[in-house]
Amino acid sequence: MEHVVAITGASGAVYGVRLVEILIERGHEVSLIISEPGKLVLAHELDYHFDDEQVVSVFAEKLGIPEAENLLRYYSNDDFMAPVCSGSHRTAGMVIIPCSMATLGAVANGLSSNLIERTADVMLKESRRLILVPRETPFSRIHLKNLLAAEEAGAKIVPPMPAFYHKPATVSDMVDFVVGKVLDQLEVEHELFKRWE
Template sequence: MIEGKLRLILGITGASGVIYGVRLLEVLGREIETHLVISDMGAKILELELGLTLDDLLEHATSVYPNSDLTAPISSGSFQVEGMIIAPCSMKTVAMVANGIAENLIVRAADVTLKEERKLILIPRETPLGRIHLENLLKVVEAGGTILPASPAFYHAPKTIDDLVDFVVGKVLDLFGIEHNLYRRWDLPEQG
């Protein structure tokens, strides 16, 4: 779609599991043009869970926008991107995306991503899921989004939290066709 470097938007919201967004940014920032938006609560969770601040993420992002800036380039469909990832995605953000309530830049960019029929991937990190959560997630899927729960596999024999996180991050990369070796893919042992 776009000549040159792959271009993606990454939103980080205030759900637990901010490690998924940070790891995505680290991996994407190496080869991908990454446009980052972090919500106020996302920044708070970043500090609480990882002891990091937005300044710690700047080196990995191509551009960073305040969540309040609805004039940012990524708020327009004319800004060409392959897609958007929200990791982690709070249930508040899911509800706003599902219902078209674009009152902040993360949700506006997600809304634009859907209306332009680009790939939108939400990584919810909530359990258990109630009926309202499930209905909102379904609405996002029906609008063209993809729900990728933060549910790592165990067939690759993870040894660390990083192994678990890399599995989920690798699944996101797979959906965008980005090559990686973050986890061992499923393969049955040879039968003797």
């Protein structure tokens, strides 16, 4: 089944990239959307540089996953003809990771000014999974109200808050914990962290 992954302009692009990597490794189709600020963050934090025609090949090369060429599709954030923005196109759900506060505000208030926002709106209206990974600190009252509004509309909020009971030794361990929690919400099996026993 197809998963939609959106990367927006909040710090923490590594979460989105790691999620794409794990989904593809497990044979899932991924439709990827990246906002313009998201592209800047990817370039700054992970040295991912590309234009729209190069996204799939750059991800395949950087992740070392040749099969990404077959399982990963990219849609420009201004492409309102993309299949994922139609309720008749079936997907397993959508993850906005990381989710900027601007994107959160739009989703929480039903705005659809770009493909990410429209696809999120489709997930809510079709009662499909919409998982938001908000990357901001501290939260303002407006942020908290928007988080509550999004959750009340049907979104699942998964803040990137790593646990420490599994004794993470690296930043990658902490990233994997957060991505693992997202995968749990998608009901995708993984072994990214040791579960509490």
